[in-house]
Amino acid sequence: MTLALREWQATFAAQLAGGGGEGRLAIHRHNISSSLIRSLGATLSTVRALVGEEFFRQAAQAFISRGLPTQPVLAEYGADFAGFIEAYPSAESLPYLADVARLDWALNVAFHSPRLEAADLSAVPPERLAASALVLAPGVALVRSAYPLDRIWAVSQPGAPEGTVDLDGGAARLLVHRRADDATFIALGEGEAAFVEVLGEGQVVEVAAGAALAVEPAFDLTAAFARLLACEVFAALRQ
Amino acid sequence: MTPTRIAIAAALASALAGTVAISERAEAQGKMTVEKCYGVSKAGQNDCQTDNSSCAGTSKKDNQPDAWIAVPKGTCQKIVGGMVKS
Numbered sequence: 001m002t003l004a005l006r007e008w009q010a011t012f013a014a015q016l017a018g019g020g021g022e023g024r025l026a027i028h029r030h031n032i033s034s035s036l037i038r039s040l041g042a043t044l045s046t047v048r049a050l051v052g053e054e055f056f057r058q059a060a061q062a063f064i065s066r067g068l069p070t071q072p073v074l075a076e077y078g079a080d081f082a083g084f085i086e087a088y089p090s091a092e093s094l095p096y097l098a099d100v101a102r103l104d105w106a107l108n109v110a111f112h113s114p115r116l117e118a119a120d121l122s123a124v125p126p127e128r129l130a131a132s133a134l135v136l137a138p139g140v141a142l143v144r145s146a147y148p149l150d151r152i153w154a155v156s157q158p159g160a161p162e163g164t165v166d167l168d169g170g171a172a173r174l175l176v177h178r179r180a181d182d183a184t185f186i187a188l189g190e191g192e193a194a195f196v197e198v199l200g201e202g203q204v205v206e207v208a209a210g211a212a213l214a215v216e217p218a219f220d221l222t223a224a225f226a227r228l229l230a231c232e233v234f235a236a237l238r239q
Numbered sequence: 240m241t242p243t244r245i246a247i248a249a250a251l252a253s254a255l256a257g258t259v260a261i262s263e264r265a266e267a268q269g270k271m272t273v274e275k276c277y278g279v280s281k282a283g284q285n286d287c288q289t290d291n292s293s294c295a296g297t298s299k300k301d302n303q304p305d306a307w308i309a310v311p312k313g314t315c316q317k318i319v320g321g322m323v324k325s
Contacts, residue, residue, distance in 0.1 A: 038283035039283050039284050041283055042281040042282060042283035042284045043281075043284065045281075048313070049313050049314050050311070050313045050314050050315045050318075051311040051312070051313050051315060052309075052311060052312040052313035052315075053313075054309045054312075055309040055310065055311045055312065055313070056313075057309075058308075058309045074283075074284045075281075075284040090308055090309070090311075091311065093311070094311060094315055094318075096318070097315075121251075121255055122255045122256075126248035126249065126251045126252040126255070127244065127245075127248045129248065129251050130244050130247040130248045130251060131244070152318055155314055155317045155318075156313070156314040156317075160314070162317075163317065164317050164318070164319045165317060165318050165319070166319060166320045167318055167319065167320045168320050205247065205251065206243070206244055206247055209247050209250075210243075221247060221250035221251070221254070222250040222251075222253045222254045222257075223254075224254075225250065225251055225254035225255075226253075226254040226257045229254060229255070
């Protein structure tokens with residue numbers, strides 16, 4: 001039987017994704033899945049550390065079977081892994097795992113974001129700044145969790161000291177951002193988180209400050225703003 | 240201008256004053272000369288690497304993902320307590 005090139009490619013691609021095919025085709029299939037598992041492991045390194053290599057490989061294999069990458073950049077594969085792991089029956093005993101995946105993913109995105117020169121807001125008259133909306137820098141993201149996500153993350157890093165984390169240790173609001181050579185996060189207070197969230201929606205500083213005060217009456221705008229400036233969270237004034 | 244806005248403007252102004260001092264200090268220490276624009280890919284994200292074992296295209300593990308169920312056993316053992324799930 002002779003196939004047209006187009007059909008031949010479609011058949012080949014379908015077989016690589018897991019359907020049918022015999023013998024040596026399995027070599028290609030195996031290469032694809034092991035590359036993708038490796039890539040997911042690099043992107044979701046904290047998830048991998050938490051569950052261990054064997055479990056991670058199995059979960060990643062199940063994730064891959066739902067769909068191969070739709071773009072050529074491996075670091076962009078796995079955006080919906082958090083949603084997948086949330087519904088993955090074998091991970092049911094780890095209810096915080098999806099939040100860890102969200103944090104890993106946000107760090108991955110920030111890491112691959114361009115680093116822009118931080119906006120020089122000192123040149124803007126403060127009254128005008130109060131009435132301005134601010135563009136958040138590429139990669140800046142707020143990750144909320146009902147669990148002490150920052151501590152869970154910390155004990156899962158290579159070389160972390162021994163110790164345990166109490167899952168009931170309180171909620172976390174983590175602001176992921178780009179640094180010179182990597183990406184990192186800081187833990188925000190309730191007011192700070194609301195401030196960033198509302199700014200992220202495109203609201204002006206005044207409105208964001210009001211939202212922060214509403215959730216945390218002792219919200220200190222000076223301290224919060226200085227902290228965010230130091231993390232270079234603001235890229236520009238929104239025009 | 241509302242009193243709230245004046246208070247907010249004052250708070251922003253003091254925050255900015257603090258940052259200027261910090262960036263001047265950084266300047267005094269010498270500017271970073273090397274700056275990467277984008278993150279460098281981690282190992283595993285570079286390209287389609289080949290596993291040494293993958294030429295053994297007969298690996299059963301790969302084709303039978305549900306034949307065994309792995310149990311999480313990494314640093315999750317350090318996470319204790321939490322709400323009991325039924």
